Amino acid sequence: MPGGDQPPESRTLELVDANGSRRVRKERRYLFVVLEAQRPFSGGARFAIDDVDEILIGRGAQRSFDTPAGAPRTRVLTLPDKVVSSRHARIVAEGDGLYFEDLGSRNGSRVDDITVPSRVSLGHQSIIEVGGTFLSIHASASEGAPCRDVDFARAPAPSLGLATLLxxxxxxxxxxxxxxxxxxxxxxxxxxxxxxxxxxxxxxxxxxxxxxxxxxxxxxxxxxxxxxxxxxxxxxxxxxxxxxxxxxxxxxxxxxxxxxxxxxxxxxxxxxxxxxxxxxxxxxxxxxxxxxxxxxxxxxxxxxxxxxxxxxxxxxxxxxxxxxxxIPPLRDRIEDLGVIIAGIIGQHGDPMRGLKLATPLARALLSHDFPYNARELQQLLSVGAALVREGELDLKHLPEGRLASKKRTQPGLESPVVLDDDTRALKAELVQHLERSGGNVSEVSRTMGKTRMQIHRWMKRFGVDPAQFRR
Known part of the structure; x- marks a missing residue:
């Protein structure tokens, strides 16, 4: 077992109720299949991983999440993605943390847009890219949070408005x-x-x-x-x-x-x-x-x-x-991106049924803020599907600048921001964590207790480029 003979302890949160009483609540952890670029109509999936020490990721005939014989705390995630190796990567739990390891895959892996040389730590809502499939880890501390697995590739999703994996x-x-x-x-x-x-x-x-x-x-x-x-x-x-x-x-x-x-x-x-x-x-x-x-x-x-x-x-x-x-905005429910895309494809019927997404486009969609939410996503896909004549829907098929303009800004490209004392302190703390982590956004997210998207928003606001801290 990774990290010793004892199973990793579940993370806990100390909460204070209206009467001032303190209580501890366990977090539930989930693995999400957010989006399959070659099968966007398949929707997403959610798997509870509270009692899991290791997740093996590889190519298979269909999407599945199974427990191998004799290994009750191991799961095997198979993906019908031709770009995924048969033994591509694994996620391991050690102590209170989760780590991603590429197992020498043919096409490599990325975590939060960074190519993984061998092993990296995962933060809350880190985006993991294996082949043309995008995964994420999400934790919930709400009472009554569902523990059942959900895979919309195997069972039809509810109507578009009621479909979610969160x-x-x-x-x-x-x-x-x-x-x-x-x-x-x-x-x-x-x-x-x-x-x-x-x-x-x-x-x-x-x-x-x-x-x-x-x-x-x-x-x-x-x-x-x-x-x-x-x-x-x-x-x-x-x-x-x-x-x-x-x-x-x-x-x-x-x-x-x-x-x-x-x-x-x-x-x-x-x-x-x-x-x-x-x-x-x-x-x-x-x-x-x-x-x-x-x-x-x-x-x-x-x-x-x-x-x-x-x-x-x-x-x-x-x-x-x-x-x-x-209703949360799309930027706060990025794990639902594949569910919403599948619903949009279902609404349009035959014209979109065989739609495939190029991996760079899928990557851009996952890093986009979507200021106009699902309506913006629907318009982007509708325009792109009308323009693509053969092959995959790619960035070149979308209106120019619609996604590129929302990418993280390089230092010096925006007008200087006037900062008050509290904001200057926040920027200094952010830079300090980026320096210590070598520009690892996932690690900064975990250390500061904020979502990865929030860290990216702060970096954009302050004109901070994580690449300058990478060693």
Whole structure:
């Protein structure tokens, strides 16, 4: 057994609850197959590795994660990747750390964009490249984090909005699925492009409601016709009202009303919407008698509306937030990149079915920040798939500069950043760790207790190039 006769101890976190009591919680460790460049339609996989000392990685007929006979603390990860050697690499647990070793593979290995000469330490969310397949290690300390293995190559993934490999987010999505069958308002919070409408549609499908799913962009409603569009009107109630209109709220009767960008709804209209939620009835413009409605409301916004201010009513927020889900941005769920790509391919059908990614493109996607999230990823793949005529989708098929502009910046290429005392101290600490580790971003990530992506963001902000520290 590597590192001695005793199994490695699981990492623990000391937590303080609301009453000030201290408790220790074990971390769960997972190995992710993030993306297979030659089989992007296969989705990703997650394997629990809490009780594993060694993971052997090599080529096989299909993706699998098995325990060899007589070696209960060893796993064998096989990948149907022609660029992976039959005995390519291994990951070993020693003490509290994880280490990656290339076993003399034909095409070599990379960890966090650095070619591995023989052995390197792995940090939280390190990206491991073997052949054209990308792996990652992820730890979760959440109570109830799932321990089951998931492989979307063997079982179909849930609908695109509900598909994830991240343990903590999977738990929240399972909660959302439970809430979906109960008539409780749902509030979705997340950046633009994170898939709020996809989740709202998934909620509607899970609710088995017989009515329609009616999406409404509150920010796009004409300011003078908001209440007429939402609540309907009767003929003659205003100039141009030539006939009765039921409005968007009544159109979702016995279905789901999705109110996107709810924070953009003016306060007067918020009061009318509050009445709909409280009384389950709507008063069309110009009418004297309210009309009963039966509907589920799912609201969404990329803005912060928790606190009462002049923009949003606190009582309406309380009504909308029966169940609140925060959707993480794509840059914080990079382990889901392959899952999302597979979902996008599935949506497009035959035109994308045989799509393959060149390894440099896959590498660029994994290091990209995706400021516009899954929507940006979908657009990149759609444009690239339309332009590739044969072979693999590569960087040259994408709009010029779309990925290159997000690469880590070399020193001196950005304008100087004015730093306060705390920020200067952070930069000094970062540089110190880079010097000690020889520019090993994974080791710095582990030492500072931050994600690899955060370390890269700091390096970009401070104009620090890890290559200058490599020995």
């Amino acid at each position: 343990p903590d987010y999977e738990t929240r999505l399972a909660d959302l699925a439970q809430v979906a069958i109960v008539d409780i308002p749902i509030l979705l919070l997340g950046e633009t492009g994170t898939g709020k409408e996809l989740l709202a549609r998934a909620v509607h499908a899970l609710s088995y409601k017989s009515g329609a799913f009616v999406p409404v962009n509150c920010g796009a409603l004409p300011s003078t016709l908001i209440e007429s569009n939402l609540f309907g009107h009767v003929r003659g109630s205003f100039s141009g009202a030539a006939r009765d209109e039921v409005g968007l709220v009544r159109s979702s009767h016995r279905g789901t009303l999705f109110l996107d960008e709810i924070a953009e709804l003016p306060r007067p209209s918020q009061a009318a919407l509050l009445r709909v939620l409280q009384e389950r009835e709507v008063l069309p413009v110009g009418a004297t008698k309210p009309v009963p409605v039966d509907l589920r409301v799912v609201a969404a916004t990329h803005q912060t509306i928790e606190s009462a201010d002049d923009r949003f009513r606190a009582d309406l927020f309380a009504r909308l937030a029966g169940f609140t889900l925060h």
